[in-house]
Amino acid sequence: MKSAVIVFPGSNRERDMLNALEKITGTKPIAVWHAETELPKVDLVVLPGGFSYGDYLRTGAIAARAPIMTDVKKKSETGVHVMGVCNGFQILCEAGLLPGILMRNNHLKFVCRQVKLEVTNANTAFTRKYSQGEVWRCPVAHGDGNYFTDADTLARLEGENRVVFRYAEGTNPNGSLNDIAGIINAKGNVMGLMPHPENEIEALNGGTEGRALFESLLEAVA
Amino acid sequence: MKARIKVMLKNGVLDPQGKAIEGALGTLGFPNVASVRQGKYFEVDIAESDPAKARAAIDEMSKKLLANTVIENYAIELDEK
Numbered sequence: 001m002k003s004a005v006i007v008f009p010g011s012n013r014e015r016d017m018l019n020a021l022e023k024i025t026g027t028k029p030i031a032v033w034h035a036e037t038e039l040p041k042v043d044l045v046v047l048p049g050g051f052s053y054g055d056y057l058r059t060g061a062i063a064a065r066a067p068i069m070t071d072v073k074k075k076s077e078t079g080v081h082v083m084g085v086c087n088g089f090q091i092l093c094e095a096g097l098l099p100g101i102l103m104r105n106n107h108l109k110f111v112c113r114q115v116k117l118e119v120t121n122a123n124t125a126f127t128r129k130y131s132q133g134e135v136w137r138c139p140v141a142h143g144d145g146n147y148f149t150d151a152d153t154l155a156r157l158e159g160e161n162r163v164v165f166r167y168a169e170g171t172n173p174n175g176s177l178n179d180i181a182g183i184i185n186a187k188g189n190v191m192g193l194m195p196h197p198e199n200e201i202e203a204l205n206g207g208t209e210g211r212a213l214f215e216s217l218l219e220a221v222a
Numbered sequence: 223m224k225a226r227i228k229v230m231l232k233n234g235v236l237d238p239q240g241k242a243i244e245g246a247l248g249t250l251g252f253p254n255v256a257s258v259r260q261g262k263y264f265e266v267d268i269a270e271s272d273p274a275k276a277r278a279a280i281d282e283m284s285k286k287l288l289a290n291t292v293i294e295n296y297a298i299e300l301d302e303k
Contacts, residue, residue: 058290065287094290101292108238148235148293175236 001221003029003044006072006088008063013049013086013196020198021046024214034066043221044081045072047088049141049196059102059144060090069095081125081221082190086142089182089192098183098192099157100149105142106175112141114206117181117195118168121161124184125220126191129212135168136209138195145194147176147183157183165193223268224301225280229289230261264288273302 003021007014014031021029021044030040034052039045052063063069069091076082076097084092092098105111114137122132130136149157154177157163165182172179174194182193200210231237237259244258266283270276280298289296 057287061287061290099292101290103236103293104238106236106238108242150292 001025001044001218002027002040002042003046004032004039004042005029005046005048006032006034006068007048008034008050008052008066008087008091010052010054010063011048011050011087013198016196016198017046017048017085020201020210020214023201024211025218032068034063034068037067037071039068039071039075039080042080044083044217045075047072047082047084047091048198049086049088052087052091055144058094060087060092060094063087063091064094064096073097076185076190079187079189081217083126083217084190084192085196085198086140086145086194089194090144092190092192097190098185099153100147100183102142102144102194103146103148104144105146105173110141110143111145111173113139113173115140115171115173115181115195116168118166119164120166121164121184123161124164124188124191124216126184126213126216127164128220129216136200136212137207138197138200138210140173140195142174142194145174145176147174147180147194149177154178160186162186164191165195223270223273223276225266225268225276226299226301227264227266227280227284227288228261228297228299229264229284229294230296231259231293232295235293262288273300276300 119130167179184191197210197213240258240260247255284296
């Protein structure tokens with residue numbers, strides 16, 4: 001599986017993501033600067049975590065209009081898989097590739113801790129190596145993870161089974177609607193989540209439960 | 223031509239920052255503050271002499287970038303002097 005990681009000014013988790021992708025997929029991913037206008041030929045594009053453009057205006061708002069995003073949109077329409085983690089999720093929402101928006105955490109504090117994630121749809125390219133309802137441990141680190149959307153869109157997401165990850169066991173760290181931690185587009189090839197699976201891949205760091213997400217993609221795409 | 227754009231959260235959208243400011247005002251001894259909402263204000267200088275064209279351009283900018291219409295409303299004021 002060939003993958004690319006987009007680097008924006010202010011990204012800071014791109015190295016963790018590049019490392020996780022290389023370790024788990026066995027293929028070295030390509031780092032792509034945001035000012036590029038064309039993606040290399042890849043199966044997966046990842047928007048990593050960080051604070052692109054210092055969170056100016058709204059989180060992810062400026063990065064979502066970066067030159068490379070035109071091609072990310074175009075490639076996603078042809079079926080290339082796209083994943084946004086943390087700031088990457090915020091960028092996908094601002095770019096209109098996923099519905100809704102990530103607002104300031106309801107308690108106004110930055111959260112950096114482990115949460116429990118429930119896999120609420122194990123039938124996607126991003127989750128097939130988990131079992132339905134499985135709860136796994138994953139770190140979060142964000143100030144704006146409070147997922148919000150209008151009632152109609154929320155009903156549609158729930159009705160179409162497009163909430164893939166939910167904060168479980170009372171660990172919602174930000175007040176997101178329906179404990180939403182990650183959602184997927186209607187076509188099933190664009191997924192965004194606030195937690196950091198790329199930081200849960202080594203026993204040395206406390207756990208390897210994030211590996212299944214990358215292994216799912218490897219199985220689905222390769 | 224100068225445009226002033228006010229961006230506010232829609233009614234019913236939770237505004238934790240406004241709530242925190244409301245709380246701080248109470249702490250400062252303003253017990254009569256009923257509620258606070260926080261918004262954004264932009265001034266855009268646009269090189270366009272036709273007010274209708276300027277307004278259309280600012281409207282487009284507001285929709286595309288300045289506001290996220292999932293949660294925010296915007297209002298445009300045009301200074302035609």
